[in-house]
Amino acid sequence: MAQGLGKIIKSENNIFQLAVITICTFALMCWLLPGTFLTMRNFRSMSFQFPELGILSLAMMLAMLTGGIDLSLVGIANLASILGAFVFVKLMPANSSHEVVVAYIVGVVALALFVGMSCGLLNGFLISKLNVPPILATLGTMQFYTGIAIVLTKGAAVIGLPTQYSVIGNGSLGVFSIPLIIFIVLLIFFAILLRKTNFGINLYLIGSNAKAAIFSGIKVNKNLMISYMIGGCLAGLAGLIMSSRTNAAKADYGTSYILQSILVAVLGGVKPTGGSGKAIGILIAVLALQFLSSGFSMLRFSNFAKEFVWGVFLLAIMIVNYFTNERNKT
Amino acid sequence: MNKIFKRNELWLFCILALLAFLVGGSNSSFWSRTNLFSLFKSSVVMGVFALGVLLVIVSGGIDISFPAVAVFSFYITVKYLLYIKFTGSIVMPFVMSMTIGIILGLLNAFLISTFKLIPLIVTLGTGSAVTGFLRAFVGTTTLSNLPQPLIDFSRWNIYTETLADGSVIGFSGSFLIFVALALLVAFILRVTTMGRGVYALGGDQIAAVRAGFPVRKIYYFTYGMAGALAGIAGIIHCSLIRLANPRDLEGIELEVIAAVVLGGASLTGGKGTVLGTILGVFLIVLIKGSLILVGIPTDWQKVTIGVVLITATALTAYRSATHGGR
Numbered sequence: 049m050a051q052g053l054g055k056i057i058k059s060e061n062n063i064f065q066l067a068v069i070t071i072c073t074f075a076l077m078c079w080l081l082p083g084t085f086l087t088m089r090n091f092r093s094m095s096f097q098f099p100e101l102g103i104l105s106l107a108m109m110l111a112m113l114t115g116g117i118d119l120s121l122v123g124i125a126n127l128a129s130i131l132g133a134f135v136f137v138k139l140m141p142a143n144s145s146h147e148v149v150v151a152y153i154v155g156v157v158a159l160a161l162f163v164g165m166s167c168g169l170l171n172g173f174l175i176s177k178l179n180v181p182p183i184l185a186t187l188g189t190m191q192f193y194t195g196i197a198i199v200l201t202k203g204a205a206v207i208g209l210p211t212q213y214s215v216i217g218n219g220s221l222g223v224f225s226i227p228l229i230i231f232i233v234l235l236i237f238f239a240i241l242l243r244k245t246n247f248g249i250n251l252y253l254i255g256s257n258a259k260a261a262i263f264s265g266i267k268v269n270k271n272l273m274i275s276y277m278i279g280g281c282l283a284g285l286a287g288l289i290m291s292s293r294t295n296a297a298k299a300d301y302g303t304s305y306i307l308q309s310i311l312v313a314v315l316g317g318v319k320p321t322g323g324s325g326k327a328i329g330i331l332i333a334v335l336a337l338q339f340l341s342s343g344f345s346m347l348r349f350s351n352f353a354k355e356f357v358w359g360v361f362l363l364a365i366m367i368v369n370y371f372t373n374e375r376n377k378t
Numbered sequence: 379m380n381k382i383f384k385r386n387e388l389w390l391f392c393i394l395a396l397l398a399f400l401v402g403g404s405n406s407s408f409w410s411r412t413n414l415f416s417l418f419k420s421s422v423v424m425g426v427f428a429l430g431v432l433l434v435i436v437s438g439g440i441d442i443s444f445p446a447v448a449v450f451s452f453y454i455t456v457k458y459l460l461y462i463k464f465t466g467s468i469v470m471p472f473v474m475s476m477t478i479g480i481i482l483g484l485l486n487a488f489l490i491s492t493f494k495l496i497p498l499i500v501t502l503g504t505g506s507a508v509t510g511f512l513r514a515f516v517g518t519t520t521l522s523n524l525p526q527p528l529i530d531f532s533r534w535n536i537y538t539e540t541l542a543d544g545s546v547i548g549f550s551g552s553f554l555i556f557v558a559l560a561l562l563v564a565f566i567l568r569v570t571t572m573g574r575g576v577y578a579l580g581g582d583q584i585a586a587v588r589a590g591f592p593v594r595k596i597y598y599f600t601y602g603m604a605g606a607l608a609g610i611a612g613i614i615h616c617s618l619i620r621l622a623n624p625r626d627l628e629g630i631e632l633e634v635i636a637a638v639v640l641g642g643a644s645l646t647g648g649k650g651t652v653l654g655t656i657l658g659v660f661l662i663v664l665i666k667g668s669l670i671l672v673g674i675p676t677d678w679q680k681v682t683i684g685v686v687l688i689t690a691t692a693l694t695a696y697r698s699a700t701h702g703g704r
Contacts, residue, residue: 117498119632174688174691174692178692178695178696179695179696180688180691180692180695181639181645181691181695183440183498183635183645184635184636184639184645184687184691185688185691185692187632187635187636187687188636188684188685188687188688188691189684189688190632190684191680191681191683191684191687192680192681192684192685192687192688193684194680194684195678195679195680195681195682195683195684196681198677198680198681199677199678199681202677203677307502307506310499310502311502311506314499320496320498320499321496349514350513350514352509352510352512352513352514352518353510353514353515354510355506355507355509355510355513355514356506356507356509356510356511356514356515357510358506358507358510359502359503359504359505359506359507359508359509359510360503360507362499362502362503362506363489363500363503363504363507366489366493366495366499366500366503367489367493367495370493370494370495
């Protein structure tokens with residue numbers, strides 16, 4: 049038993065290490081902020097904050113697994129949330145009955161998923177069929193999607209969303225917030241998708257050796273396309289949560305999420321060169337970041353100091369990983 | 379090999395010319411000297427950045443920390459010069475900003491070469507750390523009362539002309555600095571052993587080690603140079619707009635990388651030229667600067683840049699795929 053645990057720890061070394069660091073961060077914050085950090089209120093507010101970043105990070109992980117990157121995720125999220133908000137503001141008759149509003153909400157969710165999928169399709173097409181490097185393709189589409197969002201809204205926020213809609217971002221079931229539940233469901237779904245299905249295994253293969261993947265008969269282009277489409281859907285969903293939580297949709301909302309989602313993915317043990325990464329890593333990494341972020345806010349650190357610490361944190365984790373991996377080799 | 383490079387640049391040049399004629403055709407004020415001079419002027423900062431990014435990309439790496447490095451360098455330089463009430467030669471601000479840039483560049487190189495980390499992630503981390511450090515601990519206010527030498531530099535023209543309406547236009551002297559730096563980088567890449575090493579490292583790292591290239595030294599050189607060029611570009615930028623704004627230059631990294639890749643450099647390393655890079659920079663500057671001239675409303679600018687970027691990168695990728703190898 050002890051040996052088995054040791055083996056698991058060794059094979060999941062970086063994730064295990066991150067978990068230790070996360071727990072240390074948590075303990076540190078509890079110690080520094082007695083009475084404010086370790087409270088139900090703080091946990092509830094955190095459980096509303098991190099799921100949107102978590103979902104975007106899952107999408108980022110999906111792109112990174114195949115050795116790619118998706119810079120357009122936040123652009124997709126905002127475009128989807130704006131189009132959804134337009135449906136409420138422009139199409140839905142005012143004073144609709146409760147049932148009608150719920151029907152519209154279902155329609156908006158479907159629309160956001162469709163928008164996300166279409167945007168992902170364009171990304172996947174550029175990357176797989178036209179061989180554009182992912183960083184450039186999604187850089188271009190990021191401008192393009194954000195651009196459309198600006199054209200549609202003239203840069204202003206779309207407001208006046210129905211109150212029922214805000215349940216997605218602000219509601220809760222028992223002690224769990226709805227965004228958290230959505231995130232956990234997605235996390236479990238992706239853990240299974242990546243480990244148990246052919247599609248998931250193909251993605252790892254493509255990421256670790258694209259040429260070998262081609263020669264072993266994997267349809268690389270098709271798989272890439274699907275992975276970017278799923279990433280787009282996730283972004284669309286994250287967009288819905290963002291607009292529902294803030295009760296507004298805006299073209300430039302959450303631009304810092306791009307960097308943060310890369311940070312979360314890398315912290316969570318996803319290799320940017322492709323071929324390795326696990327959904328559970330994303331969960332631990334996003335928690336670590338949220339503990340740091342909430343703790344710093346309570347300690348009255350400025351946002352800039354947070355940015356500084358995140359950068360240092362990212363570098364420090366990578367260096368620690370390097371040393372443990374070196375030690376394991378010998 | 380050489381032929382492909384030449385053809386790529388010729389092809390770029392044709393697109394550039396075509397675009398210029400299209401824009402000039404729809405609005406003749408494109409060809410006015412006021413507009414052309416201002417286009418050249420706005421290509422300086424982006425061009426100097428692009429030279430540094432070119433070196434890094436050819437060596438098989440990537441640097442997205444350079445805007446942060448540039449802002450860090452010029453802001454601290456200006457703040458210090460104001461503090462000592464500096465009035466001396468323009469050389470001093472340049473040297474100081476460049477030195478700060480070099481130090482940060484060497485830090486990137488240290489992290490990448492010592493711990494064998496991935497350049498994209500390292501520079502993401504240093505970029506975030508440097509920006510955060512600057513705004514949290516140095517200052518967030520925009521300095522608009524630059525030291526006199528920097529103001530004089532922004533007024534430096536190598537050619538001036540008084541228009542019929544009495545306004546004076548000039549061809550900014552900063553363009554000379556860009557040209558000089560471009561020649562320097564071209565010389566390093568084409569003639570020196572270090573330049574060969576940069577191409578070798580980007581082409582195949584293991585082969586470069588076996589062939590006896592000092593790989594570690596090459597890392598320090600490329601990222602150090604990128605830092606130096608970022609420092610120089612930063613101080614030029616701050617002088618030209620006569621503001622030291624710690625929130626400046628956000629998002630320019632993506633445009634610069636796009637310009638370098640449009641110029642024929644391969645993100646997988648080992649390929650790229652200075653001439654191609656300059657043409658790539660001109661292309662991006664031309665597109666950005668001409669949107670208003672062609673009558674595209676400001677709301678549509680991002681969409682247009684996005685579409686052009688997607689088309690151009692797709693065409694470049696398609697071309698290099700059909701010409702064998704990427």
